[in-house]
Amino acid sequence: MTVLGTVLKGAYYDSVTLMIVSKQINELEGVADSAVVMGSSENKDILEAAGLMTPALSSSAGTDLLISVKARSEELARQAIGQAETLLGS
Amino acid sequence: MEQTDDHKHVIVLGDNLPEGCFRIHSRFRDVVNFVNARNDIAFMTTDPDKMAANGICINGAALTDIDALCIDHGFITACNNKNDRNSSSPMAPPMPLNAAGYQKIDRNRAAIFNSTLCYHQTMAAGFKKTIVEIPDKYAALFPSGSMLFVLMPGKAAGCKGGFDTHFANRVCEAADCLVRGHFARATGLLKSSGRGLSPAGDDFIAGLLLGLHYNAFLSGKNLQGLADNIYKEALGTNLLVNAFLLQAKENRCVALFKNFVFSLSQNKQVPAGLKKLLAMGATSGADLLSGYIFSVKHNLGI
Numbered sequence: 001m002t003v004l005g006t007v008l009k010g011a012y013y014d015s016v017t018l019m020i021v022s023k024q025i026n027e028l029e030g031v032a033d034s035a036v037v038m039g040s041s042e043n044k045d046i047l048e049a050a051g052l053m054t055p056a057l058s059s060s061a062g063t064d065l066l067i068s069v070k071a072r073s074e075e076l077a078r079q080a081i082g083q084a085e086t087l088l089g090s
Numbered sequence: 091m092e093q094t095d096d097h098k099h100v101i102v103l104g105d106n107l108p109e110g111c112f113r114i115h116s117r118f119r120d121v122v123n124f125v126n127a128r129n130d131i132a133f134m135t136t137d138p139d140k141m142a143a144n145g146i147c148i149n150g151a152a153l154t155d156i157d158a159l160c161i162d163h164g165f166i167t168a169c170n171n172k173n174d175r176n177s178s179s180p181m182a183p184p185m186p187l188n189a190a191g192y193q194k195i196d197r198n199r200a201a202i203f204n205s206t207l208c209y210h211q212t213m214a215a216g217f218k219k220t221i222v223e224i225p226d227k228y229a230a231l232f233p234s235g236s237m238l239f240v241l242m243p244g245k246a247a248g249c250k251g252g253f254d255t256h257f258a259n260r261v262c263e264a265a266d267c268l269v270r271g272h273f274a275r276a277t278g279l280l281k282s283s284g285r286g287l288s289p290a291g292d293d294f295i296a297g298l299l300l301g302l303h304y305n306a307f308l309s310g311k312n313l314q315g316l317a318d319n320i321y322k323e324a325l326g327t328n329l330l331v332n333a334f335l336l337q338a339k340e341n342r343c344v345a346l347f348k349n350f351v352f353s354l355s356q357n358k359q360v361p362a363g364l365k366k367l368l369a370m371g372a373t374s375g376a377d378l379l380s381g382y383i384f385s386v387k388h389n390l391g392i
Binding site for chain 1 (some may be wrong): 115118255260282289326371372374
């Protein structure tokens with residue numbers, strides 16, 4: 001399994017959008033787990049405990065949006081993150 | 091600049107609007123949030139159900155055209171800094187900004203939204219039972235992934251992902267701390283954690299704070315000190331969250347929640363009111379209500 005993460009700086013999305021994106025990413029082929037959450041230190045603790053933390057996410061701020069994907073391969077994880085960014089319109 | 095005083099549209103102002111000059115913080119479909127130099131949040135909406143102490147509701151306003159706000163004790167001025175609008179603009183607003191690009195509202199002529207959650211003597215012990223019974227009666231209405239599982243432990247089994255499982259474990263630990271009276275530890279576990287723009291843990295804390303006010307009403311105890319301490323512990327870097335926690339600490343809440351509590355007290359249209367509340371955000375309404383019920387059910391602070 002590979003875990004990849006990306007940070008959307010200072011990005012605010014309503015919670016319904018975040019929920020839909022999370023659900024769709026989790027349903028993608030080869031994705032074992034994912035999280036689309038605000039970058040608070042508390043959420044980073046949870047990501048760490050869930051095995052979803054990456055170096056890219058660790059330096060984020062509380063007002064950033066974090067996307068983390070655990071997938072069968074790096075390519076699938078990268079595709080899932082790209083899909084999440086597309087769904088968020090960023 | 092020419093001033094206008096357009097009251098063709100229904101304007102309702104929150105009863106605890108911060109003052110100052112505000113720039114855009116975040117913009118959503120029917121809510122625009124503004125922030126001033128002191129990091130206070132004020133918002134504009136077209137939806138009366140979303141009204142709160144720091145809100146301005148203008149029926150029919152074109153929120154896409156408003157870029158800044160100035161609020162003082164007499165007037166509210168909504169500004170459009172673009173100055174590039176013309177008659178063919180697809181964003182031509184029903185509430186037009188004038189030629190100078192701004193709209194002025196006389197606060198003395200606007201209706202005021204009372205955001206305080208009021209209790210009266212008929213809402214004593216019997217009403218508490220009604221609140222506590224909500225999960226058993228209406229569990230099916232709660233959205234999946236909400237914090238209902240804190241009230242109905244069996245629901246935690248529905249967690250699928252690693253993030254959700256670890257979040258649920260953290261919340262359950264917080265719930266245990268709350269019941270034991272370890273409020274600071276519980277707040278630390280809940281704050282800023284979970285999914286959503288307003289993370290689920292923060293929505294739950296806001297519900298806890300609102301529930302404390304009901305517990306104070308019921309017991310006659312002054313729980314404001316406890317509410318203040320929880321609020322201070324819960325403050326984080328998310329200004330939207332900080333704003334609604336402040337309101338909850340002061341027993342102020344969003345219109346949807348207030349309307350639901352009223353319908354519950356009257357035992358009228360409860361499912362309809364609950365459905366509207368639970369449709370707030372992805373799980374925000376459900377998480378807020380779960381915190382409120384938890385606070386009341388476990389007699390927090392009393």
